[in-house]
Amino acid sequence: MNEFIAESAYFGVSISLFAFFIGTLIKKRFKSAVFNPLLITIIIVIAVLLLFKIDYDSYYNGAKYLSYLLTPATVSLAVPLYQQWQLLKSNALAIMLGIISGMITSLVCVLAFALILRLDHKDYVTLLPKSITTAIGMGVSEELGGYVAITVAAIVITGILGNVIAESVLKVFKITEPIAKGIAIGSASHAMGTAKAMELGEIEGAMSSLSIVVSGLLTVVGATVFSYIY
Amino acid sequence: MKYIMQLMIILLISFVGELLYYLIPLPIPASIYGIIILFMLLEFKVIKLDQVKDTASFLIEIMPLMFVPAAVGLMDSYDILSKNLISYILVIVVSTLAVMVVSGRITQFFIRRRGEARE
Numbered sequence: 385m386n387e388f389i390a391e392s393a394y395f396g397v398s399i400s401l402f403a404f405f406i407g408t409l410i411k412k413r414f415k416s417a418v419f420n421p422l423l424i425t426i427i428i429v430i431a432v433l434l435l436f437k438i439d440y441d442s443y444y445n446g447a448k449y450l451s452y453l454l455t456p457a458t459v460s461l462a463v464p465l466y467q468q469w470q471l472l473k474s475n476a477l478a479i480m481l482g483i484i485s486g487m488i489t490s491l492v493c494v495l496a497f498a499l500i501l502r503l504d505h506k507d508y509v510t511l512l513p514k515s516i517t518t519a520i521g522m523g524v525s526e527e528l529g530g531y532v533a534i535t536v537a538a539i540v541i542t543g544i545l546g547n548v549i550a551e552s553v554l555k556v557f558k559i560t561e562p563i564a565k566g567i568a569i570g571s572a573s574h575a576m577g578t579a580k581a582m583e584l585g586e587i588e589g590a591m592s593s594l595s596i597v598v599s600g601l602l603t604v605v606g607a608t609v610f611s612y613i614y
Numbered sequence: 615m616k617y618i619m620q621l622m623i624i625l626l627i628s629f630v631g632e633l634l635y636y637l638i639p640l641p642i643p644a645s646i647y648g649i650i651i652l653f654m655l656l657e658f659k660v661i662k663l664d665q666v667k668d669t670a671s672f673l674i675e676i677m678p679l680m681f682v683p684a685a686v687g688l689m690d691s692y693d694i695l696s697k698n699l700i701s702y703i704l705v706i707v708v709s710t711l712a713v714m715v716v717s718g719r720i721t722q723f724f725i726r727r728r729g730e731a732r733e
Contacts, residue, residue, distance in 0.1 A: 400682045422678050426685045433689070440690050447683040453673065454680045455628045459648035460670035466656040466663070478724030486717030493709035501701045511705055515713055518684070523641020537691040538706055540684050545710050547678075553711065559718035561725050568718025572710050579678040589674070595717075597649055604641060 389442045396446025403428035417551035422579070423544060458517075458575060461593035464582075468590035475563055479591065482564065483598045486571030490515040490603075491610045498614050506530060508614050512607040514538040517574040520600040528611045539574070546573020547580045566591025571599050620669035623661060627651050 389395050407424035433443055465472075472479060491512060498508040510530030513521035518539050525535035550569050559565055562585055569577040569584075570592030581592035630651060631644030655661045695702060 396683070400679060400686075404679050404682065422681065422685070425679075425682055426688075429682060429686045430689050433686070440687060443686065444683055447686070450680045451683050453676075455631065455643075455645045455648065456624045457673040457677045457680060458645035459624055459627050459631065459652050460666070460673045462649045462652035462656065463663070463667060463670040464674070465649070466653055469657070475725055475728070478721050478728065481724055482717045482721030485720045486713045489716040490709050490713045493712050494705055497701070497705045497708070501704070503698070503701060507698060507701070511702070514706060515709065517643070517646070519643030519645065520641055523643070527641055531694070533691065533694050534702070536684075537688060537695055538702060540681075540688060541703075541706050542710050543681065544685055545706065546714065549711070550714070553714050554718065557715050557719065559715075559722055561722045563725060564718045564722035567721045568714045571717040572714035575677070576681050579681070582674055582677070593649070597646055600646060601642065 385436075386438060386442060389436075389438050390445055393446050393449075396443045397449055398446075399429055399432060399443070400425065400447055400450060403432075417548075420548040422547050422576070426544065454575075458596075461578070461589075461596070464586055464590040465593050468587055471563070471587065472590070472594065479563065479567060479594070480598075482567040483571055483595050484602065486567070486595070487515075487599050487602050487606055490571075491606055495610060495614055505614065507534075509607075509611050510534050511538055512610055513603055514542050515572060515574065516600045516603045517596050520604065524604055524607050528607065540576075543573050543576025546577035550577060550580050551584075562587040563591050567595050570595025574600070617669060620666050623666050624652070624669055624673070627655075 403425040404421060406428060407421035410424055411419045411421050433440065494508065494511045494514070497503070506529060509528035510525055512528065513524040513535060518536060521535055521539045522532055525532050546569060554565050554568065559568055565584060566581050566588040569581040569588065574596050578589065578592040578596060582589035627648045628644060631648035634647040635642065635644045652666070656663060
């Protein structure tokens with residue numbers, strides 16, 4: 385059976401889709417931010433794989449086609465960005481200050497924890513690019529001599545976490561301006577957060593998309609500078 | 615025909631992004647070049663919004679699904695994370711929360727200050 389699953393072109397995608405469908409149903413039924421569709425999907429898929437003793441590679445053999453779409457989907461984020469361009473230009477200063485302060489906060493947090501927890505230099509540079517989109521983060525980690533696999537895991541956990549906590553955090557800290565919401569989500573949790581921002585609204589989605597690009601590019605420079613500090 | 619055209623534009627841009635990643639020795643992925651290229655093409659009216667909009671909206675709508683494979687991959691990362699698991703989790707949770715609050719509040723502060731100045 386495992387051999388068949390490993391060869392199957394449709395198992396990975398269909399189990400992911402089905403789990404996501406269940407996740408969306410649960411979210412609709414309970415309407416609470418606690419029931420995050422992405423998180424539910426991940427739990428269901430991992431549970432099914434463990435239950436039927438299917439290894440990750442067999443699942444990924446089919447599921448890789450979902451990852452394949454990630455580049456064209458990210459390119460597509462230019463569309464909401466273009467549609468909100470006027471709004472963006474007229475708030476350019478606030479937006480840039482927000483994104484830059486987010487990037488610095490991320491780097492300073494990692495530095496502070498490295499000092500407190502006495503992490504070694506390699507662990508420190510591994511975590512520096514954790515808030516940015518995977519592909520840039522991997523490159524930065526490699527460049528600075530970090531553990532690339534751990535960087536990827538940290539980025540993915542950051543993304544899931546951001547996606548899950550976004551609605552509650554924005555509410556508790558009274559961040560209500562759609563532009564500010566988008567910038568907050570995109571700066572903290574890259575494209576996985578942006579998927580959540582898109583659910584909240586077009587402005588939120590566009591601003592979050594912008595944060596991925598700007599924050600990602602700035603972090604290439606910022607993380608390099610920070611790598612000399614500790 | 616509509617979808618063939620739209621899909622062609624988006625995938626061609628993705629390909630050009632890949633090409634730039636290959637040619638330019640920076641850790642900037644194809645998707646980031648692609649987003650900038652598509653934006654420029656729209657802004658300078660080389661392509662019209664209608665020529666990409668439906669396919670782009672479809673891809674964005676199913677985007678959360680595309681993160682599932684990588685996230686499920688965490689089930690195999692336990693071994694590499696376990697050495698410093700608590701430190702990693704602590705850094706990730708605190709910094710994600712801090713970044714979200716700081717960037718959101720600062721953006722909101724400057725938007726409102728500008729709004730008040732105008733009145």
